[in-house]
Amino acid sequence: RTPDKLERAKALGLDAGVVAEAGKFADAVKRIGAPAVVLELVGGGYVDEDLRCIATRGRIVLVGLMAGARSELDLGLLLRKRIRVTGTVLRSRPLEEKLAAMRVFEEQVVPLVARGKLVPVIDTVMPLAEAAAAHARMASNVGFGKIVLRVE
Incomplete structure (x- = not known):
């Protein structure tokens, strides 16, 4: 989430990363390459950014809601890209x-x-x-x- 943290993560094996400026990161991610899978830990408006940058036929796995439980999504983009969105938490599982x-x-x-x-x-x-x-x-x-x- 900061340039310093990206550098520290690179020392641990991170290949590439971006700093989300005001919660916006899709364009920067697309310049690196569209991901096939997004593990979404933050939720909120970040899910719309995930949808904008993910590869066609990609998967978004939502496991956290630190930025909120609501997001405005372009459902047309979801359909055109044929994206699968899965949500899960451990707490509610049997x-x-x-x-x-x-x-x-x-x-x-x-x-x-x-x-x-x-x-x-x-x-x-x-x-x-x-x-x-x-x-x-x-x-x-x-x-x-x-x-x-x-x-x-």
Whole structure:
């Protein structure tokens, strides 16, 4: 979300990225190349930008709504590009699906972490009592990586 963060992400393996100026990024993404899949973590008006830049027959997977649950979309563009939009959250899934997801995570991701091939990016660790400060840090966009709350 900032030029500095893009540089830090490149050091972790990012091939290309753009900074969304006032929530607008479709034109910059198209200059790099239209993505086949968009993992949308923000929601809101970003979904319209996703639709503008995604490749024909692409997929948008909506998993977050930090920018809001509503968006104005060009449905004609959605039809012309033959885009599939999928929304999902873990919270509303039945217990069996949550357990299945946990098993896949355990089988496929945990071994990568154990071997050091997948390393979490931790911005800061704070005591649970400072949850409000942690939330403020996240909202300020100054961090890079996850904020971990430690239960003491």
